[in-house]
Amino acid sequence: MKFPAEPFRIKVVEPIKSTTVTERKALIKKAGYNIFMLPADSIFIDLLTDSGTSAMSDNQWAGMMLGDESYAGSKNYYHFEETVRDIFGFQNVIPTHQGRVAENLLFSTIVKEGDVVPNNIHFDTTRANIEHQKAQAVNCVIDEALNPETLHPFKGNMDIGKLEAVIQKYGVQRIPLILLTITNNSGGGQPVSMANVKAVSAVAKKYNIPLFFDSCRFAENCYFIKEREEGYKNKSIIEIARELFSYGDGTTMSAKKDGLVNMGGFLAMNNDSLAQQITNMLILIEGFRTYGGLAGRDLEAIARGLKEVLDEDYLRFRIQQTDFLGQMLIEQGIPIIKPVGGHAVYIDAKRFLPHIPPHEFPGVALIVELYTRAGIRGVEIGSLMFGRNDPETGKTIAPELELVRLAIPRRVYTSMHMQYTSEALGEIYNDRKSLRGYQITYAPEMLRHFTAKLKPMN
Numbered sequence: 001m002k003f004p005a006e007p008f009r010i011k012v013v014e015p016i017k018s019t020t021v022t023e024r025k026a027l028i029k030k031a032g033y034n035i036f037m038l039p040a041d042s043i044f045i046d047l048l049t050d051s052g053t054s055a056m057s058d059n060q061w062a063g064m065m066l067g068d069e070s071y072a073g074s075k076n077y078y079h080f081e082e083t084v085r086d087i088f089g090f091q092n093v094i095p096t097h098q099g100r101v102a103e104n105l106l107f108s109t110i111v112k113e114g115d116v117v118p119n120n121i122h123f124d125t126t127r128a129n130i131e132h133q134k135a136q137a138v139n140c141v142i143d144e145a146l147n148p149e150t151l152h153p154f155k156g157n158m159d160i161g162k163l164e165a166v167i168q169k170y171g172v173q174r175i176p177l178i179l180l181t182i183t184n185n186s187g188g189g190q191p192v193s194m195a196n197v198k199a200v201s202a203v204a205k206k207y208n209i210p211l212f213f214d215s216c217r218f219a220e221n222c223y224f225i226k227e228r229e230e231g232y233k234n235k236s237i238i239e240i241a242r243e244l245f246s247y248g249d250g251t252t253m254s255a256k257k258d259g260l261v262n263m264g265g266f267l268a269m270n271n272d273s274l275a276q277q278i279t280n281m282l283i284l285i286e287g288f289r290t291y292g293g294l295a296g297r298d299l300e301a302i303a304r305g306l307k308e309v310l311d312e313d314y315l316r317f318r319i320q321q322t323d324f325l326g327q328m329l330i331e332q333g334i335p336i337i338k339p340v341g342g343h344a345v346y347i348d349a350k351r352f353l354p355h356i357p358p359h360e361f362p363g364v365a366l367i368v369e370l371y372t373r374a375g376i377r378g379v380e381i382g383s384l385m386f387g388r389n390d391p392e393t394g395k396t397i398a399p400e401l402e403l404v405r406l407a408i409p410r411r412v413y414t415s416m417h418m419q420y421t422s423e424a425l426g427e428i429y430n431d432r433k434s435l436r437g438y439q440i441t442y443a444p445e446m447l448r449h450f451t452a453k454l455k456p457m458n
């Protein structure tokens with residue numbers, strides 16, 4: 001059956017407030033036409049991010065009541081450690097309060113000034129944490145990933161030729177590790193194939209460079225492998241995950257994604273002396289090695305979440321729900337990145353609103369209209385987020401793509417919410433010629449999209 005029915009039923013509900021168009025017009029104006037500045041309770045469907053927005057299960061909430069809040073040696077830590085070892089296979093398990101701290105601990109220990117770190121595409125916190133060490137973050141994704149229309153079953157794959165070229169150019173001494181992001185968030189939530197993981201691993205072994213995974217959406221990636229890669233149809237998700245991680249040396253993880261919790265993360269690795277050094281640093285900035293910035297109950301929720309996320313009924317629904325929204329948009333002629341990725345649908349705002357030039361922020365125009373018309377919050381990933389001001393002309397230097405991302409929280413919204421979203425976008429698409437661009441009235445130097453203020457063009 002094609003229709004993605006939710007493989008859960010609802011036991012607790014959280015009411016969402018509806019507001020009128022008039023109210024939303026006033027609210028978005030007051031927010032300086034910046035979606036990040038809106039109070040969340042004025043939003044009907046929040047597709048800002050899939051990070052930390054998951055709904056926990058009854059089993060996870062029950063686990064929260066079994067929190068052992070001992071400072072050292074909490075029983076929930078041992079459950080968490082055993083679960084991570086079982087799925088990922090790495091022996092040293094270091095809890096952190098979220099993914100970027102795992103990145104910071106790893107990079108501040110092994111990345112030196114002048115080093116170079118290849119990845120398929122670095123996520124923004126990954127890049128920032130590498131650059132913070134005065135090192136360089138290099139993307140080596142396959143060319144197909146850069147064209148929204150190109151169909152490829154594993155558009156997150158690393159280009160082995162590009163990886164080899166980076167190693168040749170900078171020399172093995174300057175490459176402390178190779179990273180592989182599964183799924184590739186910044187490239188549209190696209191998966192990496194097992195064959196590609198093996199090929200990257202072979203290069204890493206040849207040069208004796210450690211291979212680490214950025215595993216935030218590992219279960220979604222493994223589901224794509226099961227669906228799309230020859231030889232995995234009859235394997236369980238945990239078998240696929242174990243094989244995948246067996247090709248690497250460690251992982252960073254934000255449990256706010258495939259950990260199915262609202263806060264948490266970890267680092268895991270085989271190298272004992274590296275783990276020892278990182279643990280010493282952990283104690284300095286996060287906490288003792290058996291809690292790392294988390295409560296015992298949080299560790300229990302992650303341990304249970306990591307098991308639940310491997311459930312095939314859940315994953316089938318998850319991937320199908322995202323695809324369901326994407327296909328409904330395609331049917332209405334709305335341009336999106338293809339194929340649809342695991343956690344979000346990305347609308348191509350440049351083709352949706354060709355009459356609005358990049359320096360007038362077509363993505364912002366679409367986001368504001370979607371909120372005002374339907375109470376839905378998406379996020380612009382385009383000239384506002386990544387554009388820079390040319391110091392000479394004062395004009396915006398635009399990034400390659402102008403996207404609007406609709407990220408889908410896990411187990412939170414029903415397929416009817418997706419239909420509502422699709423219908424709203426269809427209406428906007430029909431009226432698209434009436435949309436106008438925006439100009440910035442205030443923007444800070446760094447990470448401007450979070451706090452910038454804008455106004456509509458005349």
Ligand SMILES: *Cc1c(COP(=O)(O)O)cnc(C)c1O
Pocket residue numbers: 051098099100101123125126181185214216253254255256257264265
């Ligand atoms: C979210 C994310 C991170 C950072 O994790 P946080 O928990 O937000 O700190 C790192 N890498 C990828 C691919 C992510 O999606």
